[in-house]
Amino acid sequence: MIESLISVLLFTTPLAIAAVGETVNQRAGQINIGLEGMMLVAAYVAAIVAIETGSPVLGIGAAIAAMIPLWLIQNFLTIQAGRDQVVVGTALNLCAIGLTSTLYQMRFGQSGQLLSVPQLPRWGGIDGMVLFGLLLVPVLGWWLFRSRWGLVLRAAGEYPDSVRSSGFSVARIRWEAAAVGAVMAALAGAHLSIGVGGTFVQEMTSGRGFVAVALVSFGRWRPAWVLAACLLVGGAEFLKFYYQVRQTALPYQLFLALPYLVALGVLVIVGKNSRAPAALAQPFRSNQ
Amino acid sequence: MNSVVRFVAVALGLLLTLCLTLVIFGLPLGPSLSRIATGAFGSEAGIARSLVRMTPLLLAGLGMVLAWRAGMYNIGGEGQFIVGGLTGATLYKLAPGLPPALLGISILVVSAVGGALYAALAGWLQISRGVQVVISTILLNFIALHLLDYCVNGPLREQAGQNPLTDRLPDLAMLAKFSVRTDLHAGIFLAIITALLVFGFLFFTSPGFKIRLVGENQRAARANGISPERVQILAMALSGALCGLAGGVEYTALAGQLGRSFSENWGFLAIPVALLGGLHPLGLIPSSLYFGALLAGTDYLSRFSVGGKSIIYLIQGAAVLVFMGLQRWFDQKQPVVLDEEART
Numbered sequence: 001m002i003e004s005l006i007s008v009l010l011f012t013t014p015l016a017i018a019a020v021g022e023t024v025n026q027r028a029g030q031i032n033i034g035l036e037g038m039m040l041v042a043a044y045v046a047a048i049v050a051i052e053t054g055s056p057v058l059g060i061g062a063a064i065a066a067m068i069p070l071w072l073i074q075n076f077l078t079i080q081a082g083r084d085q086v087v088v089g090t091a092l093n094l095c096a097i098g099l100t101s102t103l104y105q106m107r108f109g110q111s112g113q114l115l116s117v118p119q120l121p122r123w124g125g126i127d128g129m130v131l132f133g134l135l136l137v138p139v140l141g142w143w144l145f146r147s148r149w150g151l152v153l154r155a156a157g158e159y160p161d162s163v164r165s166s167g168f169s170v171a172r173i174r175w176e177a178a179a180v181g182a183v184m185a186a187l188a189g190a191h192l193s194i195g196v197g198g199t200f201v202q203e204m205t206s207g208r209g210f211v212a213v214a215l216v217s218f219g220r221w222r223p224a225w226v227l228a229a230c231l232l233v234g235g236a237e238f239l240k241f242y243y244q245v246r247q248t249a250l251p252y253q254l255f256l257a258l259p260y261l262v263a264l265g266v267l268v269i270v271g272k273n274s275r276a277p278a279a280l281a282q283p284f285r286s287n288q
Numbered sequence: 289m290n291s292v293v294r295f296v297a298v299a300l301g302l303l304l305t306l307c308l309t310l311v312i313f314g315l316p317l318g319p320s321l322s323r324i325a326t327g328a329f330g331s332e333a334g335i336a337r338s339l340v341r342m343t344p345l346l347l348a349g350l351g352m353v354l355a356w357r358a359g360m361y362n363i364g365g366e367g368q369f370i371v372g373g374l375t376g377a378t379l380y381k382l383a384p385g386l387p388p389a390l391l392g393i394s395i396l397v398v399s400a401v402g403g404a405l406y407a408a409l410a411g412w413l414q415i416s417r418g419v420q421v422v423i424s425t426i427l428l429n430f431i432a433l434h435l436l437d438y439c440v441n442g443p444l445r446e447q448a449g450q451n452p453l454t455d456r457l458p459d460l461a462m463l464a465k466f467s468v469r470t471d472l473h474a475g476i477f478l479a480i481i482t483a484l485l486v487f488g489f490l491f492f493t494s495p496g497f498k499i500r501l502v503g504e505n506q507r508a509a510r511a512n513g514i515s516p517e518r519v520q521i522l523a524m525a526l527s528g529a530l531c532g533l534a535g536g537v538e539y540t541a542l543a544g545q546l547g548r549s550f551s552e553n554w555g556f557l558a559i560p561v562a563l564l565g566g567l568h569p570l571g572l573i574p575s576s577l578y579f580g581a582l583l584a585g586t587d588y589l590s591r592f593s594v595g596g597k598s599i600i601y602l603i604q605g606a607a608v609l610v611f612m613g614l615q616r617w618f619d620q621k622q623p624v625v626l627d628e629e630a631r632t
Binding site: 031033073077081082083084086087088090091092093094095096097098099101102105106202206207210211213214217251253254256257260261263264267268 | 313361363413417419420422423424426427428429430431434435437438441442556559560563598599600601602603604605606608609612613615616
């Protein structure tokens with residue numbers, strides 16, 4: 001029982017870190033569809049650097065560094081150039097799949113040999129990232145709802161005009177929120193390869209970034225609720241490994257699809273009661 | 289004139305992106321480009337390969353245009369493509385006795401219906417339950433993928449043999465092929481005719497106008513007594529129908545049976561095709577041809593260098609990013625239009 005709970009926590013962590021980072025982003029009025037791609041790049045970079053140096057911690061550092069060009073390209077187009085956030089994010093995802101798969105194939109060949117990546121040390125089945133993820137929720141919650149920075153950030157997502165007339169720069173706030181989101185994406189992606197899996201396979205994020213984006217709306221843009229939503233999906237994900245051990249009459253594919261079904265199901269149930277930040281996904285043009 | 293400049297700029301941008309990508313990965317530029325060209329246009333087989341790959345890209349890309357024009361971010365082309373193929377295979381399983389020619393046409397029809405329903409579900413979820421289409425369609429993609437895997441291993445599995453594949457369609461039910469030497473099939477005509485039809489629909493009919501109006505200005509649509517919700521669900525259904533049809537064409541034209549890797553990301557690859565075609569039905573013809581040729585070319589390239597095949601995603605993604613940058617540049621050259629929508 002305890003072991004199962006620990007496994008669920010482990011599966012939940014990358015999802016939760018990514019989703020809480022995305023919460024900050026969306027609160028500032030930005031939807032990061034490219035989260036999936038960012039996590040994938042982070043997972044790859046962290047795995048390669050961890051293999052080369054033998055140090056998973058250096059792998060995490062490298063994953064964060066790898067986010068810088070993605071962060072610059074994405075937000076130059078969305079914030080500075082006012083381009084559509086969904087389109088830019090989708091393109092970023094394509095780039096990430098192409099980049100990581102090509103690099104992986106050039107390095108390890110087409111064959112699917114199983115990589116072994118140095119993992120983060122674990123204590124009782126839990127690694128540092130799990131603790132960090134659990135800690136992150138109250139910290140970012142406090143930051144968003146009790147600090148001046150959080151207040152301005154949320155205003156940028158609700159009514160950017162008021163932010164500007166109060167003398168703040170909407171663009172700057174959104175760049176900062178995107179930076180928080182990118183660092184979280186790096187940690188989440190890195191945790192997939194060097195924390196949970198101990199390996200890297202092509203397209204290993206398999207939709208977790210998308211699910212994280214979905215869970216932000218389920219969690220009503222509040223970090224604690226988002227964490228709860230992630231635990232639910234993390235539990236669903238754990239079930240498919242549980243299934244591999246104990247055969248049941250249900251088809252295996254149902255368990256594979258379960259995390260997505262749960263995510264969709266909860267969104268349908270929460271439905272219209274939740275309210276998104278008013279300026280979500282809308283570019284802000286300050287030259288008017 | 290302006291559109292000519294745009295076209296040239298985009299074409300040059302695409303070529304530059306391709307070259308840069310090859311250089312970044314340390315592939316020799318000259319030989320790689322010539323291999324891509326040989327694979328895409330070098331022979332009758334090459335041209336056929338390019339056109340065969342263009343077909344699903346064009347059909348599903350047109351589907352993207354219809355949804356995106358109505359302001360619905362349908363990312364679910366992949367799922368709708370798969371459900372289209374699955375619906376077709378289900379029909380064959382249920383009514384294997386149909387006369388072959390009728391069977392072929394019925395499969396195309398039901399695959400469009402299947403895709404339409406799957407997409408309309410996502411549209412309905414947004415309108416009635418507030419679940420963003422961009423999120424629900426992504427989740428529905430994964431669900432469709434696992435559903436396909438289940439079906440080919442379970443209820444739709446072939447009667448003879450042990451492979452996780454559906455029963456093979458009789459030859460007479462398959463779409464006509466032009467030559468025994470290549471895979472080129474009638475689907476390419478179907479796709480181009482569909483592009484013309486979508487063009488006519490979008491720009492010369494009342495529902496088409498409503499779709500564009502709703503996508504550009506919901507409040508103006510509502511003020512004129514148009515219900516944006518209805519129009520958006522219609523746009524989603526039509527979008528899914530075209531993606532499902534793309535699946536049906538792929539099913540009845542090439543293998544004649546479904547396996548778990550039935551869709552080679554066609555619905556996903558169609559998104560950049562639609563974006564680079566400027567979300568214009570006619571613009572999609574060159575854009576899908578370009579990417580179809582690029583797919584055929586990089587397929588050929590991957591015989592000579594490792595990692596050639598996945599490069600296409602990077603080229604596509606980078607091309608869209610470059611295109612977005614170029615668009616900004618074009619916008620700057622025009623007088624600033626106040627975007628009231630963003631301020632309210």
